[in-house]
Amino acid sequence: xxxxxxxxxxxxxxxxxxxxxxxxxxxxxxxxxxxxxxxxxxxxxxxxxxxxxxxxxxxxxxxxxxxxxxxxxxxxxxxxxxxxxxxxxxxxxxxxxxxxxxxxxxxx
Amino acid sequence: xxxxxxxxxxxxxxxxxxxxxxxxxxxxxxxxxxxxxxxxxxxxxxxxxxxxxxxxxxxxxxxxxxxxxxxxxxxxxxxxxxxxxxxxxxxxxxxxxxxxxxxxxxxxxxxxxxxxxxxxxxxxxxxxxxxxxxxxxxxxxxxxxxxxxxxxxxxxxxxxxxxxxxxxxxxxxxxxxxxxxxxxxxxxxxxxxxxxxxxxxxxxxxxxxxxxxxxxxxxxxxxxxxxxxxxxxxxxxxxxxxxxxxxxxxxxxxxxxxxxxxxxxxxxxxxxxxxxxxxxxxxxxxxxxxxxxxxxxxxxxxxxxxxxxxxxxxxxxxxxxxxxxxxxxxxxxxxxxxxxxxxxxxxxxxxxxxxxxxxxxxxxxxxxxxxxxxxxxxxxxxxxxxxxxxxxxxxxxxxxxxxxxxxxxxxxxxxxxxxxxxxxxxxxxxxxxxxxxxxxxxxxxxxxx
Numbered sequence: 001x002x003x004x005x006x007x008x009x010x011x012x013x014x015x016x017x018x019x020x021x022x023x024x025x026x027x028x029x030x031x032x033x034x035x036x037x038x039x040x041x042x043x044x045x046x047x048x049x050x051x052x053x054x055x056x057x058x059x060x061x062x063x064x065x066x067x068x069x070x071x072x073x074x075x076x077x078x079x080x081x082x083x084x085x086x087x088x089x090x091x092x093x094x095x096x097x098x099x100x101x102x103x104x105x106x107x108x
Numbered sequence: 109x110x111x112x113x114x115x116x117x118x119x120x121x122x123x124x125x126x127x128x129x130x131x132x133x134x135x136x137x138x139x140x141x142x143x144x145x146x147x148x149x150x151x152x153x154x155x156x157x158x159x160x161x162x163x164x165x166x167x168x169x170x171x172x173x174x175x176x177x178x179x180x181x182x183x184x185x186x187x188x189x190x191x192x193x194x195x196x197x198x199x200x201x202x203x204x205x206x207x208x209x210x211x212x213x214x215x216x217x218x219x220x221x222x223x224x225x226x227x228x229x230x231x232x233x234x235x236x237x238x239x240x241x242x243x244x245x246x247x248x249x250x251x252x253x254x255x256x257x258x259x260x261x262x263x264x265x266x267x268x269x270x271x272x273x274x275x276x277x278x279x280x281x282x283x284x285x286x287x288x289x290x291x292x293x294x295x296x297x298x299x300x301x302x303x304x305x306x307x308x309x310x311x312x313x314x315x316x317x318x319x320x321x322x323x324x325x326x327x328x329x330x331x332x333x334x335x336x337x338x339x340x341x342x343x344x345x346x347x348x349x350x351x352x353x354x355x356x357x358x359x360x361x362x363x364x365x366x367x368x369x370x371x372x373x374x375x376x377x378x379x380x381x382x383x384x385x386x387x388x389x390x391x392x393x394x395x396x397x398x399x400x401x402x403x404x405x406x407x408x409x410x411x412x413x414x415x416x417x418x419x420x421x422x423x424x425x426x427x428x429x430x431x432x433x434x435x436x437x438x439x440x441x442x443x444x445x446x447x448x449x450x451x452x453x454x455x456x457x458x459x460x461x462x463x464x465x466x467x468x469x470x471x472x473x474x475x476x477x478x479x480x481x482x483x484x485x486x487x488x489x490x491x492x493x494x495x496x497x498x499x500x501x502x503x504x505x506x507x508x509x510x511x512x513x514x515x516x517x518x519x520x521x522x523x524x525x526x527x528x529x530x531x532x533x534x535x536x537x538x539x540x541x542x543x544x545x546x547x548x549x550x551x552x553x554x555x556x557x
Contacts, residue, residue: 010340011372011423012433013462014357035331056380058387058395059342083277085342090276094336106339106357107445 003033004066009081011059014106018099023070036092042067042076045089049080056093057083063093120230130220146377167311262319264288264309265327268298271349275335281347282331297332297364300389301350304370311371311406314380315484321377328374332364343376355428362426367410369423372403383499390504392461397468397508398495404436405488415476415483436473439466452538467505471533475512478529486526498544509534513541 001022008015022030037043042065050062060082068075080086084095154535167355265288269281292299305328312318327346338351339358350364363369376399379385385395400422408418421442423433430443439450448466449455455464472491476483490512498511512530520526531541 002215009460011342011369011462012339012358012427013460017139055345056376056384056387057343057345058376058380058399059340060344061340061342067386082340082342082349085275085277087276087278092404094275098336101354 001033001070002068003096004064004068004099006064007061007097007100008064009060009062012106014046016100016106018096018103020021020096020099023071027052033092033095036095037067039088040089040092040094042089045076045078045080045086047077048080049078049084063096065093065096130173139508152397154304172331175235193550237474252546262313263325264306264313264320265325266302266305266309267327267329268293268302269329269331270295270298271331271334273333273352274338275338277344278333280334280344280349281329282333293331297350297352297361300333300361300365301330301348301370304365304367305348305374307367307370307410308374308406311409311484312374315409315488318378322381332372339363343373343380348373348377353426357428358426359428362423366423367405368407369426371406372399372422374401375402378402379495382496384501385503386501388460389456389457391502393455393459393464394468394499394503394505394508396461396465397472398491400434400436400465400469401472401488401491405483408482409484413482415480418483420473433460434466434469436469450537455505467539468508469510471512471530471537472538474536475530475535479526483529486520487516487529490519490526490530493519505537506539507544509537509539509541510544514544 003020003022004017005020006015006017022033025033061084062079062081064077064079066075066077078089080089080093115490205216266286267284267288268281268286271279271282271283274282286302287297287300304306309320309328312320320328330350332350332352334349334351336352337354337356339354339356341348341350341351341363342539347368351358353360353363373481376395379395379398383395383398385391403422405420405518406414409413419432420437421432421435424431426433427443430446433444434446434448435442439448440446442448448463448469449459450466450470452467455467472487475487475490479486482488493515494508494511498515499507503511509531513527513534516527516530517524534541
C-alpha cells in the first residue's frame with residue numbers, strides 16, 4: 001500500500017509532504033498503520049471534510065491523505081483540517097505528521 | 109401586510125415568547141418561527157433587545173439603513189428549516205427583496221438602562237446604542253463612543269487551558285490551568301499566552317475602545333500544548349490554539365510566547381466578528397494581512413515604538429532558519445524560500461493566503477512610514493475602521509485600497525497628508541485607490557452555510 005500525505009496552511013503557510021510505501025516498513029509498523037486505517041474507517045470517510053470558507057477560522061493546517069493499494073485497484077483520498085478532522089482520524093494524522101516531520105522540513 | 113408597532117418592543121417580544129411557551133411542541137414552535145420570522149433575520153444585540161429584520165415591518169429597500177447595516181455586520185440567528193437549527197452568523201442575510209432593519213426599541217429605553225441599570229445592563233445598552241448610532245448613519249463606532257461620553261465596563265476575561273498534547277478537536281479547550289485572578293501556573297506557555305492575550309485586549313480596548321474580540325466582552329479562551337510538536341497556532345472560530353513547536357522548523361515556546369503571534373490570532377477573532385473576510389482567495393489574503401497589520405501594531409504599541417524604530421517583522425526569532433515568519437517592510441525576504449508577494453500583479457487565486465497577504469502588509473507598512481510617528485495612532489485607526497466597518501466577507505485588495513483611502517479622508521481630511529500616504533502606499537503595490545461606491549454593499553445577498 002502507498003500512502004500520500006500532505007500538510008499545508010498554518011500560520012506560516014508552509015507545507016510538508018511524504019509518500020510512504022508500506023512494503024518498506026517493518027511488519028509491526030504496517031500492522032499499526034492497518035489498525036489506524038481500520039479504526040478511522042478511512043475508506044468510508046467522505047473525500048472532503050472541510051469547513052465552509054466563511055466560518056471565521058484561520059491558520060489551521062489542512063491535510064490530504066491518499067491510500068492506494070499496490071495494484072492500484074483500491075484508492076481513496078480524504079481532505080480535512082485541524083478543525084474538521086473526525087476524532088477517529090486523529091491518531092492516523094498524528095502518525096503521518098510525525099513521519100513527514102522525520103523526512104521533510106516545512107517548505108513553500 | 110402586517111403592521112407592528114415600532115415603539116412597542118415589550119408587546120412584540122411578549123407575543124413571540126408567550127407563543128413559544130404555549131406552543132410547547134417543537135413542531136409548533138417551528139411552524140411559529142416560520143410564520144413569524146421567516147424569511148426574516150432576527151438578531152440579538154443584547155438580552156434586552158430583539159430586533160427583527162422583516163419584510164413586514166421594515167422600510168423600503170435600498171434605504172441608507174440597509175447600506176450601513178451591511179457594514180456593521182450584526183450577529184444574526186437564522187432558523188434553518190432543514191436542520192431545525194438556529195445558525196448564528198454575522199452576516200444579516202435574507203433573500204427577501206424588502207429586507208431592512210427596524211428599531212423596535214426606542215433609544216430612551218437604553219439611555220434609561222445606562223443610568224439606572226445594573227453594570228451588565230449598562231454595558232449591553234451602551235453596546236446597543238453604539239450599534240444603533242452606526243446604523244442610523246453616524247460614521248464610526250469610535251465617534252459613537254465619544255458622542256455618548258461613556259465607556260462600557262470593559263474588563264478582560266481570560267481562560268487558559270492545557271490540551272496535554274491531544275489533537276482531538278472535541279477535547280478543546282482541554283484542562284483548565286489559569287483564569288482571571290489566579291496565579292502563575294509555572295508553565296511558561298500558559299503564562300505567556302495569558303499575559304499576551306491581556307496585552308492584546310488592552311490594546312484593542314485603549315486604542316480603539318473595543319471590548320474584546322466581539323466588542324461585547326467575550327472571554328478570551330486559549331489552549332496551549334495542542335498536539336505533539338505542533339508547528340502552528342490558529343483561531344478556530346471560538347478560541348486561540350497554540351502548539352509547542354518542535355525545534356526542527358519552529359523553536360519551542362515561541363508560538364505561545366510571541367506577542368505578535370497572539371495579536372495575529374486574536375485579530376482573526378476580531379475579523380471573524382466584523383468583516384468576516386472569507387478565508388480563501390483575495391479575501392483570505394486580506395484577512396491574513398489584517399492579522400499581520402494588527403499583530404505588528406500591537407507589538408509596536410506595547411514597546412511604544414515609532415514606525416522608524418520598529419522591525420516590521422512578524423514572528424521574529426520563531427523559525428529555526430530565517431529571521432521571521434514574515435517581513436512587512438520587505439515581503440518575501442523573511443526566511444530562505446519565503447515567496448510572499450508585495451505587488452497585486454503577482455497575485456494568483458491558487459496562492460496560499462499567507463503569500464498574497466504581502467500586498468496588504470506592504471501597503472500598511474508604507475502608509476505608516478509615509479505618515480511617521482506611531483502606527484496605531486493614524487493609519488492603524490484607518491485600517492481598524494476599514495476592517496470592522498467597511499469590508500465584507502468577499503472583499504478584495506482593491507476594496508481595501510478604496511476603503512482605507514476613503515476612511516483616511518473622512519478621519520483626517522480629504523486630500524490631506526494621511527489620505528495621500530494611503531494612496532501612495534497602495535500605488536506601490538500596484539493598486540490605484542479611489543473613492544469606493546458605498547452603495548455597492550446594498551442588495552440582497554444570500555449566504556448559505
